[in-house]
Amino acid sequence: MSTTTPPRPATPPPPRMGGGMPGMGMPMGKAENFGPSARRLVARMRRERVALLAVVVLGVISVAFSVAGPKILGHATDIIFEGVLGRMRGTAGAGIDFAALAEVLMWVMGLYLVSSLFGWWQGRVLNNVVQRFVFRLRSDVEDKIHRLPLRYFDGQPRGELLSRVTNDIDNVSTTLTQTLSQLLTSLLTVIGVLVMMLTISPLLTLIALLLIPISVVATGRIRKRSQALFVAQWKHTGALNAHIEEAFTGHQLVKVFGRQRESEAEFKRRNDELLGSAMGAQFVSGLIMPMMMFLSNVSYVAVAVVGGLRITSGSMSLGEVQAFIQYSRQFTQPLTQVASMANLMQSGVASAERVFELLDAEEQEPDPAEASLPAERRGRVEFEHVSFSYRAEQPLIEDLSLVAEPGQTVAIVGPTGAGKTTLVNLIMRFYELDAGRITLDGVDITALKREDLRSQTGMVLQDTWLFGGTIRDNIAYGNSAATEEEIIAAARATYVDRFVRTLPDGYDTVIDEEATNVSAGEKQLLTIARAFLANPSLLILDEATSSVDTRTESLVQHAMAALRSSRTSFVIAHRLSTIRDADVILVMESGQIVEQGSHDELMAAEGAYHRLYAAQFAAAV
Template identity: 50%
Template structure:
């Protein structure tokens, strides 16, 4: 049954949900952030007090002792210097006394301690936040990997491999960068803005109100440019996936591309996709890049306004010079976090675009859950029955219709037929990579649908035409299906598959490391290694899908002898175009257009002089 794709949900709350298991650490981070911001906010205030102490000492040293500060203020007013009198009235001045160095020293020492504590708190917060981010991304990668195992084969058939790789690697890495940068600075930035704003209102409500005027302007700039950049970031990562898919296809099919003279076409296609990526990236970076200059301009205008109004208030005695000095520092600290957030907005938009792509992958329809009603125990006998099986990849396009087949335990069944007749599809159904639309498939009399997929697949071993070896040693590749085997077991399987001789000629023998493409061994040797893997796995039921198509005639004869031993006593399905591999089969099943048209032994089918007879003669008449 085809499942509909769920609607795309917002990535932000889903990312927040991913952080929920780290809430205890996040709470500690918030506490440390408050402590860091609190000490950081206290610093300018202490420096302002130090400035007042210094200025008061310098002015007090010039005042006569008689009459004190009040008399000096009165004299200045009498002389018409009202602003100087107002400024002097706000100072704690002691006539004839200079700078109180002890008090000044204590204030400076306190300021130093406050800034050091702020740095320590900030360092611990960054350390914890890095751990939170990496644990979250670790969980996200684990979810992606687990999702890969739950997706049906249909998903991988319909989506380019490069696009899937881009979502599971590039996009996850981009989320990691975004979380690391944003979570590391966003809490500090928000609390700094709030803390600084409180102190600014305490120092001068007027100056604080003026500073607040810039906030709506900043928000407008963030909203306008952020809205324009987000769709371009989404397009950027979509085009990155398309470009990665093309690069992966070009790399894997490089030889064919050159052989068929498609190099210019591929370069042109790459150029088109690369140009789309360049254009999307340019506009994404351009609009997000406009945010920071706009915020800096607004912040500088605010700074100039504060400096002018602050100077006027000092001159009129409303606030002290130290308070204005502190306020100017606070005004900078007020706009700096907003500037940081503005600078990170592009990164946030990019991270959210990647998150949407990753969550879209995680929301892809999975294989339907199997309700297991039977638990198998013991060894599988190997009886396979297909009763009126029908299947189609796409609705309205039947591929297999009313296919019936009964395979006895230990029987070797060869399946032949023209290209597109449904041979490989039958393998996919036997392995339960796809679910049938109608009919039944039974294993030892038990309906597939009453068994879990793992139980079904555990009974099978496969050797496919398209070899698959992973980056690792030859020993690890042979032992892929069974990790609890000895070196002698691996060598025995290699000898049975005629692999041992050529492996021993390698400098490191079974410890020879293969890269992901196994380019150090030939195509035929790759196939032999996969056959050795099947020998070692010792499955109850064996599927050989064009297993000898990549080896020479002499090696094919050797493999046939080995396969005869391997297939002895177990059910096996041999799918091949080369009829030399199926003449000794107990039963040959001819499939055409998804139906069994003939069934019997090699001799029986030749005697009927029908399709199989024609196919056999087309291959062997010239040499018989």
């Protein structure tokens, strides 16, 4: 073992930020670049262009049959009106031609039935398109996450990332489902109705069109005001969620220190802020629909008055005016729908922007196309003039060289922030080096595939991680091909079997998502058993016994001794009693190795290790 490194100030890794309650993040209220983001969203649907073309064709057919109905129905009105008028005048043989009336009504019913069938077909095809698109988007995000470097997750709040993966994609799905069909149908309806209106009366069409500029200006002002209120609403929602998460996560501390009243007061303040902004946002955005209804009614009155005058002058029939009034209603309704969908589209595109930001994030360096493999797996690790920093302006490790021979147990000690965990993270290639290289059995780790590198490495961390499942499944996570006998053997070797046998369901005991039905020490033992079962050639233990009691620690030390045999092991420890039997102890301060040697040698040197040992044991005595 050899080391060389000049002194250099250290910087601990940036803290991993906690997010709000998972799944509780709210999508942004307004897209920063609506046009480009909307075009990119549509461009990602090109694979479904055939199905989308079918949606358009089905929509055209459905709308065409639908808009033809009122004009044909106007003929029925003329038949009734002419029959009644003829009878009032006493014309011989006058009366309603029920045969002709029935024929017209049957045609109208047939048109509306066909329109409904094609509309249903369109909705079904569109739903399949959207769901396939969202499926691919989720898959792309999942693949992207696996290609992102650990550095990206260090700088991202957990709740924020979860919100992009869950809430924002769900919001995109909801927006596409609700708006694409309505938007297409509305636009086609406006075009079809406008054509039919022009064929009936250009003058009445001009009167109806006066509604458009007025409604555009009015809804634009309302939408601008409502967007600001929605942003405030979602901001206060996020703040309230963060407070709730803190209070619920630390509810024991809140009660211990008697802070219930302060917590409730803070909740009430934030809840009142949310209530005010939410009521304002809903009230202002809710003005769009009644305003459009008012303008529609004004247009209806104007059309009815002018149409009545034209009927009396004989230039239009009653059926034509009645059909035109129906068309004017059909004309304003899709405009109202488009106006009401504006906020939904803004929210959906804003969520798409957040997903695109994740997809555009810088990825980790790809694995080499032709990966190298060590000729023999012995577990020899060598650092050659390694330099690394989490932030360019604050170097942490510079020009570090060391060698861990096969089968050696290398213990790394030092104060918090000295760079101990950073050292093993570099071995696992969780971060890329700024300079130098690390070799495993003579092969540069950058020439290995990450999967090959990590498959021969076992890692037990201070922060235990167990998933919802049985104890057997959690142990077998280290080796999915392990047999029942191998799982139990690993459990016995790491003293897991002792407490599992006391559980009612034994190895079939289901651990919940938070692992609240096992103690902290038992969690640690399970993770050690998992690493034991993996049978790695390189072992990394980062405070692996920090959560076990003194008696269990002694037992685990014996298990670890067996686990470390014939393997190169890196052990990070604050409790110096756990690493006294290490082959080599490295003492780190400020990103550099200031001492190395065995326990006895370092104690005799009375340097940094001696001071750490004295602070931990002598001072207590």
